[in-house]
Amino acid sequence: MTPLLTTKGLSRNFGGLRAVDNVDFTLMPGEIRAVIGPNGAGKTTFVSLVSGRIQPSSGAILFDGADITGLPAYVRVRQGIAYTFQITSVFANLSAYDNVALPVQRTLSDGRSKGAVRAGVMSALERTGLAGRAHMPAGQLSYGHQRLLEVAMGLALKPRLLILDEPTQGLADSEIDNFIELVRDIAKNATVLLIEHNMPVVMQLADRITVFNAGRILAEGTPEAIRDNAAVQDAYLGTAP
């Protein structure tokens, strides 16, 4: 089976700092993969390289077997790589409806029908539990609802790879349980790459975990293997057994 995403020798320097250092990474279709690591380990830089928000200093990125290293971000989104932002960046002055209509209207193939946009928007809002708030300006939604709206916008892109950058940050515990269900639901049709600090969420959701440290991949494996990995405990959890 062709991996959905492969990076080969991917690096990115910021001045003298090597934020991502020679990373070889493979992601199979249908996986939920968690990326963890201490602050500054290069996780967000890595997914920014994959989504095309920043350009690599060297190395290559392959999506579904094709080299996408030189493609601008919007073309990668059209090929099926959706990125939800770590810092919530919904369109605060537009209604929740319009926020989701933006990705929906672009992915529609039939062109002009207003009914199709409405159906697509409402389906994404219903999946995230926001249908009742469709006409509220996004900036007036609670923080947790804004995070969900961000996910709804990602969903509406009908992605093959959905990158979630710290999606549960700032959510209440009750909201996190719903969120875990939502990600499981999304994973039925898409591959999920999840950057997350909340360990219970990672352990419940991930099929496999990749651990970053100082711009490199420190370890990779099943949640159980990562939990028992001494190097990971040393570098990341900071507690020697």
Added chain:
Amino acid sequence: MSEASPAKAYALHLGAIALLFVLSFLLPEYYHGLLARIMVLAVFAMGYNMLFGYVGLLSLGHAMFFGAGLYGAGLAIIQLGWSVPAAFTAGLGCGAVLSLIIGLLALRSTGVAFMIVTMMFAQVFYLAILYFAAWTGGDQGMVVPQPARVLTFGGTSLDLTNPTVRYMSALALFSLVLLMMLAIVRSRFGRVLVAIRENEERTKMLGYDTFSNKLAAVVVSGTICAASGAAYALLFGYVGSSFASVQYSILPLLWVLLGGAATTLGPLVGTLFMYYVIDVTSGYTSAYLLIVGIALILLVLFFPRGILGSIRQRWLGWLP
């Protein structure tokens, strides 16, 4: 915005057009002529609002697009002896081509740099008009002779210097552009433009090519401004370099800010208000610009979103 109350919005716009139509028969001669001029200039303001209000790009060079329409139509009719429709089309074409070129170059910058780049291009355009005085008349400008300003279809001919014909022609152009703006704002393209204004980076990450969308907006905006310029040349018969000067890049910005940026009727309200204040105050004092300035300051203090923008914010949320 784009889903709520379309019926109300269309009723309001058609009502505004009907009111302007009726006013043609009620206004005394002086105001009749003034309102025709205001409607043509409101088209200029609507073109400016397209880019400034909806895309959030502040240009200080839109006089060149108005000038492109003005001189495109004026030179075609005076130097080449073209008919009125052909000259109007020439004006539109000049505006479209110029805005495409300027857009390709200026959209590499944003913010303050975009203001400066557009202003510099507009200065080049203005100085070129003065330099090629042999054709353009330089700072004297040109007068379009009355016999050339006649529109003929088959047997009937319309004299554009006739006040009623002039008023109705201005109203027709204004109505067409107003309804076009309403359609654009409510369209998918309009939604993308607003998204670019609110957060361009996020819009890219939804799969939109923001450069192409902005370029399309510059061309539509520039062409609408050129339509206003071409109509000005044909209806009022004067093609002058002052219309391409920096003052005419700043005026549409003022009109739009006054009326309400990103509102469809704001450009008309702003243009009307500014002319009305100048008209009233200049009747009392020669220092009328001082009073205009005070009025502008008060308006910015109490209605920072412009007249219609503040009304929308406080009372009528459905206003397009």
